[in-house]
Amino acid sequence: MTRPRHSRSLAWVAALLLGCALALAAPVLPTAQAEEAPVPAAAQSTSAATEDPVPNATLTPGTSPQIETPGDAQFIGSNRTTVSGSKAANQEIQLLSPRGGDPLCIVGDSSTSWSCDNVYLQNGPTITLRVVVTGAPGLSDEIAVAVLGAPTVLGGLTGPESNGWVRGTGHPQAIVTATLPNDDTCTSTVDSSGAWACLFSGLSDGSRGVTASQTSSFSKPSSSNASAPVTIVFDVTAPDAPVLTAPGVGAQVPIAGTQYTGTGETGATVTVFAGAYSVCSAVVTGGSWSCSAGGVAAGSYSVVAVQKDVAGNVGAGSTPRSVSYIAETTPTPAESDATTPPVTPTPSPAASPSPDSSVAVPGPTAPPSPSSTPGPQADSPDPEAAEPGEVGASAFPGQWNDPTRFAAAIGPTGTGSPFPWLQAGLLAVGALLLIAVPLRLLAGTISRTRGGRPLRGIPSLAGRNRIREEFDVAPTVRLNRWLRGGAALLAAATFVMLSGPVVDQPAYLRLLVAVVIGLVLVNAVAILVPLWWCSRVLRLHGTVTFLPRYLLLIAAAAIASRVFDVHPALLFGLLGSVTMTATADAGGQAGAQLQPQQPRSQQPTTAQRGQLAAVRVGALTSLAVLAWSLGSLLPGASTFATSLAAETGNTIVLAAIGSAVLILVPVGHTSGRRILAWSPLVWTGLTVVGYGILFAALAPMVEQWQSEGTGMALWIAAATFAALCASAWAWQRFVAPSQR
Structure with a gap:
């Protein structure tokens, strides 16, 4: 049957409109694809949204970019990583920073793939990565990853040398594992400020490279990558006892401005103790040290010097010597105007201010700086011996970590002498x-x-000759x-x-x-x-x-x-x-050590x-x-x-x-x-x-x-x-x- 003429006209018009729509929406296709049947634009959009991206595929400018690596919910063990994906040709995309601000990178070229290298990501269980098209924020892709970078290794507790302790920084509450080249490890939990420290035991002296990794609650069972090795000089040998040369044994010195000198290990810090007082400290330079201070209460004290090396090792004290500290008499104005000068104690080599007067003890050299002449601790037993602000800080302030006299090493203190x-x-x-x-x-x-009798009077003093009837109630207290x-x-x-x-x-x-x-x-x-x-x-x-x-x-x-x-x-x-008493076994004998047939008593x-x-x-x-x-x-x-x-x-x-x-x-x-x-x-x-x-x-x-x-x-x-x-x-x- 022949169709009506107006139906054929409508078909031709519809075909013409469809062709124009395809020409406007679709890119220029290769020759091989142009010979194939045309695909509707709606079908292309559905395919791009549901199928995995194909390398070198050609995407329409209105297609959203994709993040392919890292994958969504993936754990990353480094703060530096590469983020890559796909986009449409000639499409400019931006990788946004999780912390806001400027984008991490911008890519805009004719390629259908993009990559941002060496991107920094902070630590955290949920770090959001979002890529958007410039000028079209609605065209975007977003994933979330967990990031835990390697901790840092800073060195020993006080510097590049260590007595076994290693410190660094890490993610708060993470568990850090520090490792030596021989696979020895030590662990520590990072505190709330981001600091950690752990102790290697059984070490010998020498330099070693130390690496560290960390594990957190959101990374388990995985851990971060290992940090770059940091060379640390381990010195686990305690220094020898320093030598105290002045004041001498039995010397009488003033309570202010006393000069202490001696020898020790270069670079170590020597602290002088007079009884419970920490009087002064100094760094050993060229094998010798010297410091001066005041504030010690009058009396006789046992003076000991202790040194702490650069690595933090504390050695034994020097040979104790008894020194008498005598109070100085401050001259009155009349005495100062007198022709005959008052008698003063022997001046020390270096002058330092007296804690109870503004007059300095004279000496041949200029007064040292306050940092080199620390005085005794402010928590000395005599509150008048050390006024606040008049004495410097001691090497061991009054804290929980301070060593006491009981912490000093037991044994000989002489340097170079064999054990006696x-x-x-x-x-x-x-x-x-x-x-x-x-x-x-x-x-x-x-x-x-x-005649074997005890000394007379002891039983009566002990009360053992008193009878129980002397008391109305027996004075027995059972605790x-x-x-x-x-x-x-x-x-x-x-x-x-x-x-x-x-x-x-x-x-x-x-x-x-x-x-x-x-x-x-x-x-x-x-x-x-x-x-x-x-x-x-x-x-x-x-x-x-x-x-x-x-x-x-x-x-x-x-x-x-x-x-x-x-x-x-x-x-x-x-x-x-x-005390012991005999016990009999089942056979009526008193055990293997007693003779047979002995009575139980x-x-x-x-x-x-x-x-x-x-x-x-x-x-x-x-x-x-x-x-x-x-x-x-x-x-x-x-x-x-x-x-x-x-x-x-x-x-x-x-x-x-x-x-x-x-x-x-x-x-x-x-x-x-x-x-x-x-x-x-x-x-x-x-x-x-x-x-x-x-x-x-x-x-x-x-x-x-x-x-x-x-x-x-x-x-x-x-x-x-x-x-x-x-x-x-x-x-x-x-x-x-x-x-x-």
Whole structure:
């Protein structure tokens, strides 16, 4: 059937309009594509929106650009990355900054792909990347990525040299892992300010490259890329003790303007302490140092110099020397106008202002700058000795991290001298022959003279001769044993702290904690080891006995150390003892160590008591040696943790070896008396070893005695005591019986 003419006309008009629309909307197509059937513009738009972009595909100018790399929700482990994608030819696009402001990059060329290299992105769990067409913000694409860049490594705590500590910056609350070339690592959590620091242990001196990476809550399990290696010079060897050359031993110096000089390690900072005062500090230049300060209260002090090297290692103190500080008399106006000048102390090489007057002590050189002449700390015990604003800052301000006297290294302080084990051994033998043995002779002489009776008056003073009926109600107060033990421990720790100077600094609260920890460990070893030996080896029942009289020994040792300025201090740290009783087994015998068929009431033998006492002394001595060895491996006391560790270790060493030495004294019912009754050879060996370790720990005090010339006087006093004890023993043993 033939269609009407007007229908054919309408078809031709529609075809003509469709062709014009395609010519206006579609780009010029290649020849191969022009021969194909035309595709409607709507179909092209749908294809571009639903299908993946094809490289080198030709897009219409009205098509939105795409971000192809990185992918949406991808983690990026670096703050610098490349962002790329596709766009229409001759289309200009902008990659917007997540923080606002200028675009990260602008690309406008005939290519159908775009790329922005080395784009900086900040750290964060959701960093938005958006690309838009210039002039047509509606044509855009947007993704979100998580970014965590590498942390930075800055060096040691104070500079390029380190004593094992490494510091840097990172993302707050991220966990940073620092790595050495040998794959040793240390970790740290970044604080809220973006700083971190961690400690490598077991290092030797040398330069190493350090890298670091970090992990955050939004990056797990992935971590950032490693940072570029930073070369750090590790110096983990503590410097030798500096040498204090002036003032001399026993010198009398003014309380203001005293000059301190000596030698040390170049680049290190030397701080001079006069008792609890930190008087001044100076940097060692060319192997020598010098500083001057005032503000020390009048009196006699033990002056010690300590140096801290560039890496942060703190060495042992110099040989202590006693120095007397005398108050200066300020001349009155009448005296100033007098013809005869007043007598003044010997001027120091450099002048420094007096804290209690505006008159400077004269000297041959100009006054040094305030930064080179720091005075004592403002928190000195005497508030009038250091007025605020009149003295400079000390090397160790009154903070929680400050090392105390208990943090100083134990052992010899002389530079270049071998460890004095031979000297300590000779002193131990001398103490055995001139103190321990004469004490045993004196105790035996007194006991035989009194026929074994105790000293008259002691029972009545103790109240043991009173009958219970004297009281209407028995005055018995039962306290919780944990409460008694805690109170005794706190009292003992307080006495131990008082063995050295104590000032109002926060560091001394940390010292109290360290002393408590040390005494707990010492008493735990002194109790648990004998209990184990008693039950496992001797097959006897052991009980722990709290001895309040031990607090008197603790106080006496601490007071003696303070009065005679013994440093390191001679400490006693025990609060109780272990006693044992016989126990019978199922067969009615008292165990393998007792003879068969013995009754259940058989008391422990002399040999068993001696063995248990020897185990107790040996455990304390071993603990002291172990704590001393571990303490030598720790870094210098420069932070809260290292200072606490040093103070705890030194407390253990001094309390353990001091307790072992004191209970070895063979008088009364001490462990030494029981060991001597069982085996004189074992007692002699333990005494020599214990005294040897004690004198090695007290090497600084021995050096001070030698330098002050008091060593010979002590030898003479000990020899006199031994002669008197031996004479009393010989008279009672040989002369008195012949007269009767």
